[in-house]
Amino acid sequence: MLTVGIETSCDETAVAVTEARRVLSSVVSSSVRLHATYGGVVPEIASRYHVEYIIDVLERALRDAGVKLSAIELIAATNGPGLVGALMTGLSLAKALSAACSLPLIGVNHVLAHLYSAFVGATTPPRFPFVGLVVSGGHTALFSCSAIDRQRVLGQTQDDAVGEAYDKVAKLLGLGYPGGPAIEKAARQTQRERPLVFPKSRLGKGSLDFSFSGIKTAVLYHVRKLPRLDASVVSDISDGFQEAALDILVEKTLAACAAVASDRVVVGGGVAANGRLREKLTSAAEAKGIAVFFPERRYCMDNGAMIGVLGEALYRTGMRADLFLGAEPNLEVTYAE
Numbered sequence: 001m002l003t004v005g006i007e008t009s010c011d012e013t014a015v016a017v018t019e020a021r022r023v024l025s026s027v028v029s030s031s032v033r034l035h036a037t038y039g040g041v042v043p044e045i046a047s048r049y050h051v052e053y054i055i056d057v058l059e060r061a062l063r064d065a066g067v068k069l070s071a072i073e074l075i076a077a078t079n080g081p082g083l084v085g086a087l088m089t090g091l092s093l094a095k096a097l098s099a100a101c102s103l104p105l106i107g108v109n110h111v112l113a114h115l116y117s118a119f120v121g122a123t124t125p126p127r128f129p130f131v132g133l134v135v136s137g138g139h140t141a142l143f144s145c146s147a148i149d150r151q152r153v154l155g156q157t158q159d160d161a162v163g164e165a166y167d168k169v170a171k172l173l174g175l176g177y178p179g180g181p182a183i184e185k186a187a188r189q190t191q192r193e194r195p196l197v198f199p200k201s202r203l204g205k206g207s208l209d210f211s212f213s214g215i216k217t218a219v220l221y222h223v224r225k226l227p228r229l230d231a232s233v234v235s236d237i238s239d240g241f242q243e244a245a246l247d248i249l250v251e252k253t254l255a256a257c258a259a260v261a262s263d264r265v266v267v268g269g270g271v272a273a274n275g276r277l278r279e280k281l282t283s284a285a286e287a288k289g290i291a292v293f294f295p296e297r298r299y300c301m302d303n304g305a306m307i308g309v310l311g312e313a314l315y316r317t318g319m320r321a322d323l324f325l326g327a328e329p330n331l332e333v334t335y336a337e
């Protein structure tokens, strides 16, 4: 089914044309540089950017795919969670297209789209059941997934998301926004043999929840005690922070696999682009006979392809939306396992 996937939950204006798991085009226009001076996304700036560029992005996606709007068979759009003004822009376009072209409409949960983004463009997608790990700027959660419309939250962050922790630590270190790629790059320059030690919050034995606010505060106190922040100190702190944060992700993900007796893990979200996470999780999992699946890097960050692919899959399970579909800033994962 030729599907238009629309994603505007945060600072990326993204539209893709997909057909099953195949991506015919994926256009992403980001307002990230407009937020850089503020050290985080400014909702009003993000919303205005979506309003200004979404039609151009749609037209380019159709052109790149080489299809006319009249050939499209399904409209899928993120309806939450996210910034409400930003969500409204994509959702309004989706509803307008659905009404004007008499096309079915489907609302897609942004977190679930990240969860299943390893399916995007995959010739052989991971087999169900598996443990899902979503690591993005807004969410950090573990899921038990038994089908594309059947998943249960096993644990989630009680405070900051891991991507948010990367962004906050980057700000403290003067590395700018977004922090993830900057910290990853700085960490690679460290000359230390053993990383600086920062606290790892485990939230009690057996807990599959996460907490990343403590590590961020520990970095803040560490930085305050330093006479100055030169490049080598920044690299050492980036490395220490990253190792501690990723160790927790790896540990809890393997614990989740043990808890539900799974030997497959599927990762998604912006932090899934991180090379060090890929290395650490893959080697720790392989040692236990667990296979790990990551999305292609371009589908880790926000994009329309993950919305189109999940949208069509959900449509095929019988899900439908109508023009009353609302933008839900705090939309939760409600499907039962």
Ligand code: KG4
Pocket (backbone or CB within 6 Å): 010, 114, 135, 136, 137, 138, 139, 162, 163, 164, 166, 167, 178, 179, 180, 181, 184, 269, 270, 271, 272, 273, 274, 275, 300, 301, 302
């Ligand atoms: O999934 P995403 O595009 O948006 C949300 O739904 O939040 O994720 C963005 C997050 C940001 O916090 C960014 O710093 C982080 O993903 N990120 C990374 C890397 N690339 C992006 N974190 C660590 N390492 C990276 N290479």
Ligand code: ZN
Pocket (backbone or CB within 6 Å): 110, 114, 136, 137, 269, 270, 301, 302
């Ligand atoms: Zn996202």
